Amino acid sequence: MTALIRVRGLHRVFGEGAARAHVLRGIDLDIEAGEFVAIVGTSGSGKSTLMNILGLLDRPSGGSYHLAGQDVSSLSRDQLAVLRNRLFGFVFQQYNLIPALSALENVALPASHAGMGRDSRRARAASLLRSLGLGHRLQARPSQMSGGQQQRVSIARAMMNGGSVILADEPTGALDRDSGHQVMRLLSDMAAKGHTVILITHDMQLAAQAHRTIRISEGRIDSDSGRVARPDIAPKPQRRYGAPPLWSSLREAAATALGAILASPVRTALTLSGIVIGVASVVAMMAIGRGSQEEFIARASSIGTDWVVVSSDEGTRMPRAPLVLADAQMLKDLPNVSGVMPGRWEQAQIQAGGLATDSDVIGTDRDFQTVHGWRAARGSFFTEQEERAGAPVLLLGHTIAGRLFPDGRDPTGEFLMVNSAPFLISGVLERKGLNQNGEDRDDLVVMPLRSLESRIYGPGELSVIVVALRDMGVLADSVADITDAMTRQHGREDFWLTDAATAFQEAAKARQAQNMLLGVISAISIFVGGIGVMKIMFITVRERRREIGIRAATGARTRDIFIQFMTEALVLSGIGGLVGLALAGGIGIAAAWGFGMVVIFSASVAGLALLGALVMGAAFGCIPAMRAAKLDPVVALGSH
Structure with missing residues (x-):
């Protein structure tokens, strides 16, 4: 009959040069299925190293190891993990339970790596714990249990997948006398039920309870009491499951990751600050920028883009002809x-009853309506006859009408004073709101140009001439015609031309560039946040090395550990992204309510910002996750 475990000429060497330690020196050993074997030795004798090699946690430096007739030296890291998962159950001196998991979850861990369904493994874990007298502690964390209870949990975990071979390394070393006796009874019971039990101990009294005692000293076997024949004990059958599906692994990893993150809320918050600020700033600033742009477009549309403004070139050193009404004609x-709208802008004091205010006064003609598409909401615009006669009539903008007549009545037909000159209110203009520069367009008074010059200020130069065009498709030709006509009229080019369409386009480009700059700055914040995620993940891997070793010992493959820590990085950055979106919403509400800004959130921008956070988390979490996945189980567990 082929031995379940057969090793020949087994050597294990650690370190090099002066630090070289030859721990195992040619071990030959056969262990049959169903044996209860005690390997005894003093500290440093090599017994724990031998257990690590037998349990596939470590590889020998020389010699051969056959497990159930299979040479394990040629197996890959993941193939060894599968064998550990199917064959072995570990009981450690320090229990090696994962602190963040409950007793039930710790026991179910090997089955999760074996592909057993969630409900099935939880039911089996609960059954095992109840059989060991822990039915009332299913949801308790390791920190909430005594040492004896924790060791019983580790025994239940060792039996979860069948535990054909139980490797117990000083299982009573950290327990009191009664708890130690209870653990040894459990190991004896497992041996009686057909499990192969290998007990590592320095205590000869414990070793005496085994059926076979092997003494090891300085890396060599000193004595072997020999196998006790037990024909009534059949080899323990292995439980076999398929590899867990990816979606199941991801779900389990996400739940575990969330628990690990919530276990350190302060550190998590500090780690996420960069991602939160980056996502919040890009979403909020883009929303505010988009709102400003939409508002700008709306204002531009209300003003119109089908006009060209002629203004004097104040900076020319040549003699300059003033803009006059004849130029407009x-x-x-x-x-x-x-x-064509001639326009002269002045400032004046307006008085109505006991109220007075300062306002812009525009002297113009009836083309003001055509050029700006600005009609009278109440009353009527001044007539062509009133315009030629310089009649004392005017129209009020909506804002100034509200200031001078706060009771809301229609002021049409009433009189007021403009710089002490009486004028009749012929109407109130339609409400236009703010212009592209954020100025109130309704805070003005409009009157005939001749009225302004003859009754208030006297003759003077026009501020601008606004020319409305029929077809913007020939804008360039129209600008050239205006330039030629004005040059002939003045004898030189002593004026400026500004077309609204170009001005709006330039303003829109400037706003887009500003939004892009904000986006770049925010992306840098998210990038810095990603670096923070990588840093904290490196710290997490270092702090949870033992957990990585436990997972590997219970059958976790490279993929499983990588998914675990990669998912944690994604969950971490995802939480940061969601918090950032919530903060962006708060900023948007504050900007809208507190400052009257137009804020338009974009689902695509929010989605891209969240995706960016996840991408950064994945990119910067990949290296720590790979480092965790490549840790040797024996190194991660902190033993040789």
């Missing part, structure tokens, strides 16, 4: 011109 005859 001349431009009306040009092709593609639908209207």
